[in-house]
Amino acid sequence: MGAFLDKPKTEKHSAHGEGNGLRYGLSSMQGWRVEMEDAHTAVVGLPHGLTDWSFFAVYDGHAGSRVANYCSGHLLEHILSGGAEFGSGPGSVEGVKDGIRSGFLNIDEYMRNFSDLRQGLDRSGSTAVCVLLSPTHLYFFKLRDFAGRERIQNAGGSVMIQRVNGSLAVSRALGDYDYKCVDGKGPTEQLVSPEPEVCVLERAAEGDEFVVLACDGIWDVCPNKAVDFYDHDFGFCEDRKNCNSVVAPALHKGSRDNMSVVLVCLPGAPKISEEAMKKEEELDKYLETRVEELLENCGEDGVPDLVSVLRNIASENIPNLPPGGGLASKRSVIEAVYNKLNPHREEEGSGVDLDDPY
Numbered sequence: 001m002g003a004f005l006d007k008p009k010t011e012k013h014s015a016h017g018e019g020n021g022l023r024y025g026l027s028s029m030q031g032w033r034v035e036m037e038d039a040h041t042a043v044v045g046l047p048h049g050l051t052d053w054s055f056f057a058v059y060d061g062h063a064g065s066r067v068a069n070y071c072s073g074h075l076l077e078h079i080l081s082g083g084a085e086f087g088s089g090p091g092s093v094e095g096v097k098d099g100i101r102s103g104f105l106n107i108d109e110y111m112r113n114f115s116d117l118r119q120g121l122d123r124s125g126s127t128a129v130c131v132l133l134s135p136t137h138l139y140f141f142k143l144r145d146f147a148g149r150e151r152i153q154n155a156g157g158s159v160m161i162q163r164v165n166g167s168l169a170v171s172r173a174l175g176d177y178d179y180k181c182v183d184g185k186g187p188t189e190q191l192v193s194p195e196p197e198v199c200v201l202e203r204a205a206e207g208d209e210f211v212v213l214a215c216d217g218i219w220d221v222c223p224n225k226a227v228d229f230y231d232h233d234f235g236f237c238e239d240r241k242n243c244n245s246v247v248a249p250a251l252h253k254g255s256r257d258n259m260s261v262v263l264v265c266l267p268g269a270p271k272i273s274e275e276a277m278k279k280e281e282e283l284d285k286y287l288e289t290r291v292e293e294l295l296e297n298c299g300e301d302g303v304p305d306l307v308s309v310l311r312n313i314a315s316e317n318i319p320n321l322p323p324g325g326g327l328a329s330k331r332s333v334i335e336a337v338y339n340k341l342n343p344h345r346e347e348e349g350s351g352v353d354l355d356d357p358y
Contacts, residue, residue: 008032008251012244019044020054021267022133027243028260031217031251037061037124038215038260039072048080050134056262057130060144060215064124067175070111071126078110079103079132086134093137097198100132100141105187108174108194117177125168125176128196129213131264136203138211141196143172148193155182157191164191172196204268211264217257218250249328283320284333287313291337306338 009030016025022044030036041057055076061068084099085092116122132139148171149159157179160166164179172193179192188195243261250259294309304312313334314327322329 003034004032004256005034009036010248010251012247014244015042017042017044020052020133022054023265023269024056024263025243026260026262027247028258029247029251031259032256033258035065036258037065037068037126038217038258039065039068039126040260040262041072041076041130042262043076046076046080048086050080050086052135053086054133054264055130056133056211056213056264057128058213058215058260058262059126059128060217060258060260061124061126062170062173063176064122066114066116066122066124067111068124068126070114071107071128071174075103075107075128075130078107082106093200096132096134096137096139097200100139100198101195104143104174104194104196108180108187111175112177112180117175120178123176123178125170125173125192127170127173129215130196131211131213133203133264138201138203138208139198140201141198143174143194143196144170145172145197147171151189151193152191155185155189155191168192203266206268208266209269210266212261213264214246214261215258217255217259218246218261220257221250221253221255222246245329248332249326252328252331279320283318283330286318287330287333288337290316291334292341295338295341303342306335309338310334 012027012029014025014027016023018024024042024044026040026042028036028038028040038061039059041055041059043056044054045051046053046055057072057075059068059071079099080086080103082099082102084102085095086099111117114122117124127142127144129142129144130140132141152159152164152171157165159171163169164171168176168179170176170192172195174194176192180187180190180194182190187193243263246261247259290313291309294312295303298304310327310331318327321327
C-alpha cells in the first residue's frame with residue numbers, strides 16, 4: 001500500500017533519554033515511501049502518580065499518517081484515564097491489562113469523530129507495538145499480526161491473499177473506519193478490530209537486558225536478527241543515544257517501507273567490553289584497507305563505482321561481522337573511505353542498490 005519515491009529519503013530522526021533505571025534510543029527514516037507514516041512514543045515517568053512507570057511504542061501507519069501521529073501523542077492518556085487499577089499490588093496486573101484494552105477501544109472510538117476520518121476524507125489506519133514498564137512487570141501489547149478469519153467472515157467479509165476483502169493487510173488496527181461500519185456488530189466484532197493482544201512478564205533485574213520495538217520496515221528484512229545485532233553492538237558502543245545502526249542496514253538490505261525502531265536498555269543490559277571494542281576497530285580498519293586496495297589496483301578499467309566496491313567486498317569471507325547486521329551495518333564505513341579517496345565521483349542516485357548481495 002502506498003507509492004514510492006525515485007530515491008529514498010535517508011535523513012534519520014533520532015532521540016534518546018533515560019530515567020527509572022532505563023536508557024532508550026530511537027531512530028526513524030522515511031526511506032522509499034512518499035510519506036512518513038510511522039510514529040513513536042517514548043515517556044519515562046508517567047502522570048497520575050506513576051512516576052516509576054515508563055511507556056514506549058512504535059506506530060506503523062498506512063494510507064496516511066493521521067491516525068499514527070494522533071496515537072503517538074494520545075494513546076497513553078487514553079490507557080491511563082480508563083479507570084483501571086494501576087499499581088504493583090495483588091490484582092493490579094489484570095487491572096492494567098483491562099486499562100490497556102479499554103484505552104485502545106476508547107481512542108479508536110474517539111478518533112472516529114474526527115471530521116476528516118468520519119467523512120472518509122482520510123482513510124488512514126495504524127498498527128502498534130508497545131511496552132509499558134512498571135517496577136515489577138513488562139506489559140507488551142500490539143495490534144499487528146493478521147488474524148481473525150472467523151470474525152471477519154461473521155462480519156460479512158472475506159480473507160483473500162492474507163488481506164481483509166483482498167485489500168487491507170491487517171485485521172487489527174486503529175483507524176481504518178471503512179472496515180468498522182457493520183451494523184449490529186461491536187467494535188471487536190468488525191472486519192478490523194482495535195483490540196490489542198496483551199502479554200505480561202515479570203521483570204528480572206539481572207536477566208532482563210533490552211527491549212526492541214520496530215515496524216515491519218525493519219523486521220521484514222531483518223527478521224529477529226536486529227536483536228542479535230544489538231546484543232553484539234552493546235560490547236563496543238559507548239551509549240545508546242540512537243538506533244541508526246539498525247535503520248541504515250535495513251534500508252541497505254532492501255526495505256521499501258518506512259523504518260522505525262525504539263531500543264529500551266534495562267538495568268541488566270550488557271556492558272562495554274574492551275575486547276569487543278578492539279575487534280570492532282580491527283574490522284573497521286580491515287574494511288578501510290580493502291577499499292583503499294580496490295581503488296589503488298583498479299588498473300585500466302578506471303575507478304570502480306561504490307556499488308562495485310561493495311559487491312567485491314561482500315563476496316569475501318570477512319570474519320567478525322556483526323550478527324544480524326552483516327556487511328550492511330558497515331556500509332557507512334566503506335562509503336566514507338570511498339568518498340574520501342574519490343571525492344569528485346558522480347552521485348550514484350541514492351547510494352543504495354537493491355540488488356546488493358546483502
